[in-house]
Amino acid sequence: xxxxxxxxxxxxxxxxxxxxxxxxxxxxxxxxxxxxxxxxxxxxxxxxxxxxxxxxxxxxxxxxxxxxxxxxxxxxxxxxxxxxxxxxxxxxxxxxxxxxxxxxxxxxxxxxxxxxxxxxxxxxxxxxxxxxxxxxxxxxxxxxxxxxxxxxxxxxxxxxxxxxxxxxxxxxxxxxxxxxxxxxxxxxxxxxxxxxxxxxxxxxxxxxxxxxxxxxxxxxxxxxxxxxxxxxxxxxxxxxxxxxxxxxxxxxxxxxxxxxxxxxxxxxxxxxxxxxxxxxxxxxxxxxxxxxxxxxxxxxx
Amino acid sequence: xxxxxxxxxxxxxxxxxxxxxxxxxxxxxxxxxxxxxxxxxxxxxxxxxxxxxxxxxxxxxxxxxxxxxxxxxxxxxxxxxxxxxxxxxxxxxxxxxxxxxxxxxxxxxxxxxxxxxxxxxxxxxxxxxxxxxxxxxxxxxxxxxxxxxxxxxxxxxxxxxxxxxxxxxxxxxxxxxxxxxxxxxxxxxxxxxxxxxxxxxxxxxxxxxxxxxxxxxxxxxxxxxxxxxxxxxxxxxxxx
Amino acid sequence: xxxxxxxxxxxxxxxxxxxxxxxxxxxxxxxxxxxxxxxxxxxxxxxxxxxxxxxxxxxxxxxxxxxxxxxxxxxxxxxxxxxxxxxxxxxxxxxxxxxxxxxxxxxxxxxxxxxxxxxxxxxxxxxxxxxxxxxxxxxxxxxxxxxxxxxxxxxxxxxxxxxxxxxxxxxxxxxxxxxxxxxxxxxxxxxxxxxxxxxxxxxxxxxxxxxxxxxxxxxxxxxxxxxxxxxxxxxxxxxxxxxxxxxxxxxxxxxxxxxxxxxxxxxxxxxxxxxxxxxxxxxxxxxxxxx
Numbered sequence: 001x002x003x004x005x006x007x008x009x010x011x012x013x014x015x016x017x018x019x020x021x022x023x024x025x026x027x028x029x030x031x032x033x034x035x036x037x038x039x040x041x042x043x044x045x046x047x048x049x050x051x052x053x054x055x056x057x058x059x060x061x062x063x064x065x066x067x068x069x070x071x072x073x074x075x076x077x078x079x080x081x082x083x084x085x086x087x088x089x090x091x092x093x094x095x096x097x098x099x100x101x102x103x104x105x106x107x108x109x110x111x112x113x114x115x116x117x118x119x120x121x122x123x124x125x126x127x128x129x130x131x132x133x134x135x136x137x138x139x140x141x142x143x144x145x146x147x148x149x150x151x152x153x154x155x156x157x158x159x160x161x162x163x164x165x166x167x168x169x170x171x172x173x174x175x176x177x178x179x180x181x182x183x184x185x186x187x188x189x190x191x192x193x194x195x196x197x198x199x200x201x202x203x204x205x206x207x208x209x210x211x212x213x214x215x216x217x218x219x220x221x222x223x224x225x226x227x228x229x230x231x232x233x234x235x236x237x238x239x240x241x242x243x244x245x246x247x248x249x250x251x252x253x254x255x256x257x258x259x260x261x262x263x264x265x266x267x268x269x270x271x272x273x274x275x276x277x278x279x280x281x282x283x284x285x286x287x288x289x290x291x292x293x294x295x296x297x298x299x300x301x
Numbered sequence: 302x303x304x305x306x307x308x309x310x311x312x313x314x315x316x317x318x319x320x321x322x323x324x325x326x327x328x329x330x331x332x333x334x335x336x337x338x339x340x341x342x343x344x345x346x347x348x349x350x351x352x353x354x355x356x357x358x359x360x361x362x363x364x365x366x367x368x369x370x371x372x373x374x375x376x377x378x379x380x381x382x383x384x385x386x387x388x389x390x391x392x393x394x395x396x397x398x399x400x401x402x403x404x405x406x407x408x409x410x411x412x413x414x415x416x417x418x419x420x421x422x423x424x425x426x427x428x429x430x431x432x433x434x435x436x437x438x439x440x441x442x443x444x445x446x447x448x449x450x451x452x453x454x455x456x457x458x459x460x461x462x463x464x465x466x467x468x469x470x471x472x473x474x475x476x477x478x479x480x481x482x483x484x485x486x487x488x489x490x491x492x493x494x495x496x497x498x499x500x501x502x503x504x505x506x507x508x509x510x511x512x513x514x515x516x517x518x519x520x521x522x523x524x525x526x527x528x529x530x531x532x533x534x535x536x537x538x539x540x541x
Numbered sequence: 542x543x544x545x546x547x548x549x550x551x552x553x554x555x556x557x558x559x560x561x562x563x564x565x566x567x568x569x570x571x572x573x574x575x576x577x578x579x580x581x582x583x584x585x586x587x588x589x590x591x592x593x594x595x596x597x598x599x600x601x602x603x604x605x606x607x608x609x610x611x612x613x614x615x616x617x618x619x620x621x622x623x624x625x626x627x628x629x630x631x632x633x634x635x636x637x638x639x640x641x642x643x644x645x646x647x648x649x650x651x652x653x654x655x656x657x658x659x660x661x662x663x664x665x666x667x668x669x670x671x672x673x674x675x676x677x678x679x680x681x682x683x684x685x686x687x688x689x690x691x692x693x694x695x696x697x698x699x700x701x702x703x704x705x706x707x708x709x710x711x712x713x714x715x716x717x718x719x720x721x722x723x724x725x726x727x728x729x730x731x732x733x734x735x736x737x738x739x740x741x742x743x744x745x746x747x748x749x750x751x752x753x754x755x756x757x758x759x760x761x762x763x764x765x766x767x768x769x770x771x772x773x774x775x776x777x778x779x780x781x782x783x784x785x786x787x788x789x790x791x792x793x794x795x796x797x798x799x800x801x802x803x804x805x806x807x808x809x810x811x812x813x814x815x816x817x818x819x820x821x822x823x824x825x826x827x828x829x830x831x832x
Contacts, residue, residue, distance in 0.1 A: 044643045091823045098580050101643055102773055103822050105582075106815040109770055113812035124808070167407055174404050176640075177393035183375035184353050184385055186409025186458055190374070230651050233644055241640075242395070268658055275652040282645045283631045 018142045022214060024255035025149035026207055030228065031235040031247030032156045033203035037196040038233070039241025040169055042176030043093070044101040048232035050108030051201045053115065053223040054081040055208020060121050060129065060218065070148070070210055077209040078202040085201020086194060093193045112224040126219025129212040145214050156203050160244040163199070172196060204232075227271060231255075234278040240290020249289050306331045306493050307352070307383070307462050312361035314347055321347040322358070322517045329462065329493055334484075336508030336525070337497045340537065344517040345497050346388060349466050353385050354378045366461060379409045384460035386451035388467040392439035398450060399435040402426060402457045409458035422457065429453040429483060445476045452483065463487065464495045469503055477503055505529070513537075547681050552803040553796055554682050560795025561692035562757060564699055564788045566750040566768060567775035569743040572702075574773075575782030576719030577736050577743075579628070583646045585768035586653035587744050591617065591751020592760045593661055599668040606668065606752050613752070614745045621744025625737045650765070657762045667759035691753035696788075698746060703784045705742075715739045719782055767811050774818035780830030789829060 030048055037043050055077035062073050084107075092103040116124045131141045163169045171192045174182035183189050212218045231254065239250025254274055261270035285292055307329040314322040322344045329335055339345050350356040352363060354375030362371045370378055384405075393401050402422040412418045426432045429449040434442065439450060448468050455463055465484065469477045481503055488494050498504045504511065504525075511528045513521040515537040521528045528534055566588060573581040594613045598604030604612070632642045676685045706712035714735040754760060775794055779786030798813045821828065 038640065042640050044640055046647065095822065095826050097640075098643070099777075099822050099826060101580070102582075102777075103819060106770060106774075106818045106822075109766070109815040110812050110819060113809060113815075117808055167413075170400075170404065170407060173395055174393050177395050178391045180355055180375075181387065181391040181393065181454075182404065183355065184379050185405040185454060186376050186379040186407075187404065188374070188376045188408070226651070226654075230647070233647060237641075237644055268655055272652065272655040272659060275648050275655060279645060279648040279652060282641050282648065286641050 018146050020256075020259045022142070022146050022149055023259065024251055025146070025153045026211075027231055027235055027251040027255050028153040028248050029149070029156045029207040030204055030232040031239070031251045032153075032160045032244065033200045033207070034232045035236040035241055035244075035247045036160055036163055036203075037193075037200040039236050039246065040164065040176065041172040041193060041196045043097050043193065043196075044233070045104045045197075045200065046101055046229065046233070047088075047104035047106075047108035047111075048204055049224045049226075049228040050104070050111045051081045051085065051204035052208035052211070052228050053108075053111060053220070054084060055205035056211045056218055056223045057115060057121055057208075058205065059209045059212050060127055063129065063212075064120070070213065074152075074206045074209040077205040079205075081205025081208075082198045082202030086198045088201075089194045089197035093190060093197065108224060108229070112220050115220045115223075122219065124220060126217055126222075127212075128217050129215075131213050131216060141213065145210055148210055152206060156206075157244055157248060159199065159203065160247075163196075164244050168192060168195060230271065230274060230278070231258075234274050236288075237286075238277060238281045238288055240288030240293075242287060242294075243290045246288055246290040253289075304331050305329065307363075307365050307495075309348075309352060309363045310361060312348065312351055312358045312363070314344075314351055314356060314358050320517050322351070325361070325514065325517075325519050327512055327519065327522065329495060331461075331493055332488070332491060333493050334488055334507055334509045335493075335495050336504040336511045337495060337514065338499070338501075338504055338511060339514035343514045345514055346466060347517075348514065349385060349464055349497065352464065353383060376408070379405070379458050380411075382459065382461035383464075384409075384455035384458040384462070385464040386448070386455050386466055386468050388470070390439075390444075390447040390451050392442075392447060392450055392454075394439055397436050397438060398431055398442070399423065399426065401439065401450060402453050405454055405457040425453050425457050428456065430479075445472055445479070448472070448480065449483075452480070456487070460492060462493045462495070464497070466497045467499065468496075469498055469500050481507060548803055549800070551682055552799040554684060555688070556796030556799030557792055558684055558688045558692040558795070559757075559799060560792035561695040561788075562688070562750075562753055563695075563771055563775060563795050564791035565691065565695035565746065565753055567772045567779070567787050567791055568699055568702060568784070569746040569750070570772045570776040571779065571782060571784065571787045572739055572743040572746070574776055575780075576715060577739055578719075579740065580643055581646055581743070582643070582769055582773075583650040583653065584743070584747055584772055585765045586650045587617065587621075587747035588751040588754065588768060589657060589760065589762065589765045590653060591748035592755040593657060593666065593751070594748070595752040595755050596661075596666045596668055596760070605670055606756055610749050610752050614748050617748035618741040618745040621741035622737045624744065625740035629733060629736070650769075654762050654765050661762070663761055663763075665759035665761045666755070668755055673756060688757055691757050694749070694753055695791075698749060699784060699788055702742065702746070706784070711735060711738055767814070770811060770814035770818055774814045774821065777818060777826065778821045778828050780828035783828070783830040786828060786830035 030052065034045055034048055037045055058077040058080050059073045062068060062076060088103060088107055092100045115121060121127055171182070171187045174185065174187050175189050175192060179189055215222070235250035235254050236247040238254060239248065240246030254277065258270045258274065261273060281288060305328045310326045312322050312325040313320065325348060337345055347356065351358045354373060362369065364370060365378065365381060365383055368381060393404065399419070399422050402425050403418050406412050406418045406421050412421065423432060423435065426435050429452050431446060431449050431453060434446065439447065442450060451468060469480050472480070477500060484494055484496065484507065496504065496507055508525055510523060511525045512519060513528060513534050520533050520537065521531050570581065570584050573579045573584065591613060595606055595609040598609040598612065599606070632645060673687050673690065676683050677689065706716050714732055715738070718732050718735055771794060775787055775790040778793065779790035794814060794817060797817065798810050801813050802810050
């Protein structure tokens with residue numbers, strides 16, 4: 001439905017709003033993906049930027065060697081990022097959750113260093129990408145991208161919602177609460193963690209795939225940027241990690257706040273405020289907006 | 302001949318040079334009630350962790366119901382019917398009491414229909430006397446109730462063997478009797494039970510056979526009265 | 542490829558000297574993470590604050606870096622203790638697992654790094670004292686005092702901390718807690734005070750390491766992230782809670798980085814620490830001296 005709305009009103013909207021919407025939608029996807037492993041399973045991924053960048057650079061590489069429609073590039077990105085997630089998980093999920101988290105951080109930086117040193121994709125200087133011509137019902141490529149993102153956001157939320165209600169979600173919740181007790185209750189924890197990591201990574205990769213066309217200039221500093229890493233953690237935590245709609249709320253709240261702040265103050269300041277909000281929420285309202293809503297509902301009974 | 306449902310031989314486990322268990326053998330026959338006693342730190346919980354798959358022994362082998370399970374992951378052992386409770390209760394805090402019990406029903410037993418699972422969970426809660434608190438969070442339970450939840454969760458896995466690790470610690474006399482009665486009932490239904498306890502009254506009443514572990518070694522294994530008369534047991538383990 | 546042995550030996554010496562400094566960075570993580578089980582990924586943030594404090598001290602008051610250490614390290618200790626109390630109150634007491642704690646430190650790291658950007662900007666800052674400008678040369682090997690001083694201070698720091706932990710009562714309590722947290726928790730003992738002091742020390746070492754950092758090189762805020770990798774790589778490789786392990790691992794890392802930079806260029810150097818970290822986690826998570 002949202003898609004139709006965008007198409008119909010599209011022509012009349014200022015291009016800036018498109019850009020803002022795209023960013024917020026992107027964070028809905030990233031936050032939701034992060035939450036599948038982080039919120040549901042309790043394993044914190046610090047390397048979201050790495051998976052996102054895998055998506056970006058998959059598109060860039062494919063574009064140079066073997067151009068194909070963005071949709072297929074997204075699929076390839078999903079597979080690549082998913083495999084990396086699976087691999088990382090397989091190697092580190094047998095250890096304590098803390099080591100997994102540190103490993104994801106290390107992974108992101110190692111990937112960044114590899115890209116920086118790979119001149120085929122532009123190295124540290126970055127690379128320019130040309131937006132393809134647009135066909136059919138779209139007014140501009142940006143509009144197409146936004147629509148694509150709406151689709152991806154809907155898809156990722158759907159995946160999260162399904163996982164949450166399914167046996168995977170219940171198993172993950174048990175693992176998050178007490179992994180040993182979960183195991184002795186029959187929960188195959190390694191298997192479930194790997195499923196979550198792969199799904200999470202794949203969706204993050206898909207979020208990254210359209211990014212080069214959106215910004216038209218990609219360099220490692222942006223693709224692997226701090227903004228992605230922090231937001232993908234802050235948004236689910238502020239919104240609430242226990243439910244699928246937490247990351248969505250978080251993305252909309254924090255995302256909009258950042259758009260406003262970037263325009264009015266500065267982009268460094270806005271990230272600063274994100275950091276502060278993250279810490280404040282963690283300290284005061286660790287269950288996020290979801291938690292607040294749920295306890296209000298309980299009190300009303 | 303009664304078949305052995307659980308057999309462990311030569312179990313040795315070291316932590317950083319310290320031998321927590323040395324060459325422990327024992328068997329549990331079908332339908333048997335065995336008590337495991339020993340001073341604090343003697344290795345009982347380590348043994349349980351090795352049996353259930355939370356820890357991997359450095360040496361030795363374990364078989365369960367004719368399966369060789371030494372390398373089997375913990376969750377698969379639970380599926381096969383080896384259940385345990387934890388010394389310090391470890392409920393899933395983010396779930397209700399009922400949902401706690403539903404986890405093994407879903408994973409160890411393999412039910413898929415939500416209705417079947419909920420019904421079965423309520424039956425189990427009935428058995429352990431927690432039905433009234435089914436929708437509450439574990440945070441609101443008393444010690445006894447938490448222990449019952451542990452038992453309920455272990456039961457939900459439809460176990461053939463239940464290892465009850467100090468499930469009565471810190472309970473009052475009547476509470477101990479409650480738990481004992483429950484365990485006896487379960488045993489009557491065919492579940493082999495290994496009771497690890499410090500409360501000697503309960504162990505003597507309950508067990509058909511007693512195993513004593515001191516400093517990681519098994520020093521006695523036999524009828525309760527015989528074992529308690531042995532010198533080493535008296536020396537090493539000073540009763541309740 | 543022709544190997545110039547001059548180059549190699551110089552690289553190794555540089556690496557060793559750098560390693561001594563890295564040890565001073567990592568010791569705080571060894572204490573906080575290895576012994577207290579607190580994943581303080583914000584440790585490099587505290588370090589960078591130390592660096593900028595030293596800069597301020599030098600720029601505004603003419604403080605010699607050692608004066609800065611004397612002034613700011615105790616502040617760091619006090620702050621560290623207070624910080625631990627707050628952290629313990631809000632997070633450890635809840636008994637929940639590390640999700641919130643990890644994210645919390647990540648948030649702190651982030652806030653501090655951006656805070657520094659907002660206050661000082663992204664330009665490089667450095668300080669300089671006359672006695673730091675000279676270089677010692679032995680044969681074809683030359684080491685600038687700029688690097689030698691942090692190396693020496695790093696070694697001294699590690700030595701002192703090791704003495705403190707093994708010889709004093711409080712120190713040994715900290716070690717006891719770290720070796721068997723579960724047992725202590727079961728018995729009911731909750732040595733918050735020992736933990737508090739330990740964390741205070743850890744933050745103090747971060748401040749000192751920061752001062753040493755700005756002696757070695759000019760600093761700018763994004764350096765923080767590089768040091769996360771270095772600090773944790775050293776801590777994990779060294780066996781998480783082992784002080785000799787920290788030193789050995791730091792030296793290994795220093796030499797590895799120096800050799801990589803000499804032969805492959807500086808753009809690969811972040812990969813060394815993080816790559817080493819990844820490899821250790823995958824193949825030998827207990828580290829060299831660990832259990």
